[in-house]
Amino acid sequence: MADTAIFDVDGTLVDTNYQHALAWYRAFRRFDITLPLWRLHRGIGMGGDTFVPELAGADVEAAHGDELRQAWTQEFDELIGEVQPLQGAHELLQEVKDRGFRLVLASSGQSKHVEVFLDLVQGKSLADAWTTSEDAETSKPAPDLVQTALKKVRGASGVMIGDSVYDAQAAGKLDVPTLAVRTGGFSVEELKDAGAARVFESLTELGEHLDETVLARPRA
Structure with a gap:
């Protein structure tokens, strides 16, 4: 039991899931990376440490991982009032x-x-x-x-x-x-x-x- x-x-x-997906979309766009929202949504539920390499690949993680997570935070902060x-x-x-x-x-x-x-x-x-x-x-x-x-x-x-x-x-x-x-x-x-x-x-x-x-x- x-x-x-x-x-x-x-x-x-x-x-929160769609706000998360939109925040990630905008974060990736800062680095001229465009991932379709449906793909981003499918990854919501993973943490940011696994999300970036899983969705964008190891090369993007190595080049921009920490910056992407910081950008996501900034974008999500703008959306959290809608949750x-x-x-x-x-x-x-x-x-x-x-x-x-x-x-x-x-x-x-x-x-x-x-x-x-x-x-x-x-x-x-x-x-x-x-x-x-x-x-x-x-x-x-x-x-x-x-x-x-x-x-x-x-x-x-x-x-x-x-x-x-x-x-x-x-x-x-x-x-x-x-x-x-x-x-x-x-x-x-x-x-x-x-x-x-x-x-x-x-x-x-x-x-x-x-x-x-x-x-x-x-x-x-």
Whole structure:
């Protein structure tokens, strides 16, 4: 039985994925690199350390990697005011917390961005811990962030709730099951192929079916 619920933040609790993609598009354009937005969107969920070489290649990473990540930060800062919580985010966190699970809000984002997102979902008062880019040496799909999340609350057994194939892949490397929501734009088949145990259309639908998952209310 799981004792810890690890919620991905970007794209799962807050609707950020298209802002992320647009910020990356603009960052690459600063270096006269044009990547189609659909390709950039498909990479959202990976951390910036893996995103650049995966999407643009090792040569671009070697030549411009750190500058691209800095440019992305500047571009995303201009868009962050548009970000809104996804429907049912706070209510789902509250319900999971009320069921007695440890609650970790896991992000590989920068601290200043994570602070904004946690406020949007009123997460600070509910979470036992949260993570930022400072907490993991390598970002998803590496398992570092999931492992760190469990360690922060001394969890023995976790469940990942995420929106991307990278969430499921990272959790799967630690034998942590994933409950996926389609808010990241990935298909049901892609999420299941990546290792998700169940896939839901939204956080609201997940909340309605919690008792069919490892987040079921503990029996008396």
